[in-house]
Amino acid sequence: MxxxxxxxxxxxxxxxxxxxxxxxxxxxxxxxxxxxxxxxxxxxxxxxxxxxxxxxxxxxxxxxxNKHYYTCFMSNEVLGGWRNVDSIKFSYEGLEKYGVKVVHxxxxxxxxxxxxxxxxxxxxxxxxxxxxxxxIDFKWETIEGYNESVAEKIPHAWNSGSQTALLRKQLEAMKDGGRVIITVPRRPFRCHPGPYGRASIIADYLKQYKPKSKVIILEASEKFAQQKLFIQAWKKLYGYGTDHSIIEWLPFSEGGEVIRVDAKKKALYTEPFEDQHVGDVLNVIPQQKAxxxxxxxxxxxxxxxxxxxxxxxxxxxxxxxxxxxxxxxxxxxxxxxxxxxxxxxxxxxxxxxxxxxxxxxxPFLINACYSMIGKEYGISVAAVYHLEGDKIKWIRGAGGISPMDGSPELRKREVLYAHSWFKNLTNDIFG
Ligand SMILES: Cc1cc2nc3c(=O)[nH]c(=O)nc-3n(C[C@H](O)[C@H](O)[C@H](O)COP(=O)(O)OP(=O)(O)OC[C@H]3O[C@@H](n4cnc5c(N)ncnc54)[C@H](O)[C@@H]3O)c2cc1C
The missing domain is CATH 3.50.50.60 (FAD/NAD(P)-binding domain)
Known part of the structure; x- marks a missing residue:
């Protein structure tokens, strides 16, 4: 705008x-x-x-x-090797031309x-x-054995930059047949569809370069954002639900909430059954706060x-x-x-x-979120808001979510829209 x-x-x-x-x-x-x-x-x-x-x-x-800002948005594409980390790096020089004094x-x-x-x-x-x-900041105390220094080895990559680059390196170094585990915390957290977009893009990388490998999502809840659309796409692209699925998803009731990390063993322990999950690459995303x-x-x-x-x-x-x-x-x-x-x-x-x-x-407010599930498969959700009384309310009919019966052409177009959205948004913020 x-x-x-x-x-x-x-x-x-x-x-x-x-x-x-x-x-x-x-x-x-x-x-x-x-x-x-x-x-x-x-x-x-x-x-x-x-x-x-x-x-x-x-x-x-x-x-x-920081001297530079690395966007979290599109950082999942770095993890899949779809783009390099420099493409999500922005400086503050653009703001200076508007007369903003920037103090690092x-x-x-x-x-x-x-x-x-x-x-x-x-x-x-x-x-x-x-x-x-x-x-955001993280509620480190909610996962035993996980803290700021362990996160330098077992990244959350939920702030972008060095941890994004580290997680990408670990994925590249992983053997074929390896297990990538992504843990999703209790809500609310930054970007609710983010973990599933991440799992999808990593699955795309594994499918192409390490096809015997798996991504396992350990979830602290029973359901997740845009679940039907993600699962439909996972079935189509990654064999979800079959013995050969690249993606597995475990909700809380199946032992999905991580409560302890053993960094040496690369093991995660979950509620409610104290299950142990050992992985080759761990991506632990803790609970969050301001x-x-x-x-x-x-x-x-x-x-x-x-x-x-x-x-x-x-x-x-x-x-x-x-x-x-x-x-x-x-x-x-x-x-x-x-x-x-x-x-x-x-x-x-x-x-x-x-x-x-x-x-x-x-005021009126807007939001749009894109998730890439494959290189030619994108989905989105958009909303417009206004004030009713003192509260922000969603305006019915003014936004929308990708349809379940979207054509392959539409899914492909959503990827193009997403990349153009990223260009426009970052230009609006920093340009
Ligand atoms: C994997 C992932 C994918 C995502 N994808 C999307 C997407 O597709 N679409 C979308 O809309 N959103 C997406 N998001 C969410 C989005 O990144 C955040 O919602 C957004 O960045 C929030 O903006 P912010 O200004 O609140 O915080 P941030 O963008 O995190 O900015 C906070 C800034 O404050 C600085 N800072 C903090 N404390 C201090 C201090 N004490 N002194 C000086 N500086 C300080 C930090 O260095 C940072 O630069 C995604 C997030 C993740 C993790």
Whole structure:
């Protein structure tokens, strides 16, 4: 969505709800209003750019701990050898041309009263409004024997970058006849269809290069996202349900929830029967919660995620702080890059309005998720949302899911759409 469309969609709608009036004096140096953004991922980088696009008089500082961002979206294709890791790597140079000041450092403190952020290097950044988009952190304590350092050998690859490259290397090094085990945690987690897209793309690689091998999915629940579509495709492409299936899926009731890892033995132990599963390549995805800085800033509730006003994305716990992306409670929206990007634009617009003392209009939001199951077999789900009262609601009939009776041509076209979606989205975030 460009600025013109953004304004066209939001203009003309009934204005209701929150008025955000800033009472903080402008920057003593420049006389300008200041917005600080923590986290330069799908949510944060978009928000930083769109605040500047909407109102170039606002000073925007983006604090991001890494020099480059590796997208999780399309990272499964790296695992299958369909693309290389450089194709999912993005820099922040594009944002600088919009006048966003990018600071590469880790935010280590938020003081909501003094309205300032501190970084690991000891610098302080004052804000009129703060946006926090730190993505996810892991509940390491939920799997015995698994922690940050074990994850350097047994990757989760649920944040992209070095772990994605490591998992790919392990798959390449695995012998034919090997067992790849992917563990899926309890919900909610980032990108609900992600594990099954991952299993599919790995199965495609194994089918071609190591046909005696298997992917086993250990699932902490009884069902999963777009299950019927995935299973239909697995039957077609990977012999699912037969003795020669490349993919096996075990739900919780069949011993699918991992509770312990023995890294030396490469063994996983599961509930409810204490079964042991030994694999050659293990991909353990732990339970998740909001990124650490959201906890430091007192922005999370007892769920481990951040409650927000769903019109403006302002925190329910602290004024003038907004949370977007995976860390926010924006249900029924999924934890997805497209959703984070859409929320970021709404949040940017709400902040621009608030800093002018204007009311935020009820927003529209969107999301689309593609899963590749084979090189010529894609499926998708898309949704449009609006506000009903104070809550984000899905607009019936405005989205859709790939049909069960889709033609081979349609499945092939969805792969093309997915790649073009990726190009457009990353250009919108970083370009
Ligand atoms: C395998 C996989 C496949 C996926 N596929 C899709 C897909 O097809 N479509 C889709 O829409 N979504 C997909 N997703 C989900 C998507 O990647 C996330 O929902 C999205 O990245 C969330 O954006 P975010 O801004 O909340 O967090 P992130 O994109 O993770 O960004 C967070 C940023 O904050 C930075 N950060 C964190 N803490 C600090 C700090 N204290 N100081 C400074 N910087 C900090 C991090 O370095 C990071 O750059 C997928 C996810 C996975 C794991």
């Amino acid at each position: 460009n600025r013109r469309n953004f304004i066209k969609i939001t203009a003309g709608m009934t204005a209701a709800g929150i008025t955000g009036c800033s009472t903080v004096p402008p920057s003593p140096v420049t006389g300008k209003k200041r917005v600080v953004v923590i986290g330069g991922g799908a949510g944060g980088a978009t928000a930083a750019k769109y605040i500047r696009k909407n109102d170039p008089s606002i000073e925007v500082t983006l604090i991001e701990q 450092n880790r935010a280590t403190g938020i003081d909501p009263d003094k309205k300032k952020v501190t970084t690991q290097s000891g610098k302080t950044f004052h804000y009129d409004r703060l946006i926090v988009s730190p993505g 990124g650490k800085i959201a906890f430091i800033g007192d922005l999370v509730d007892e769920t481990g995620w951040c409650p927000i006003n769903q019109r403006t994305f302002e925190s329910e716990r602290h004024t003038d702080i907004h949370i977007i992306g995976d860390a926010a409670i924006a249900s029924p929206m999924a934890r997805a890059a497209n959703a984070a990007n859409s929320q970021a634009k709404v949040c940017a617009f709400a902040i621009v309005k608030a800093l002018k003392g204007e009311e935020m209009v009820p």
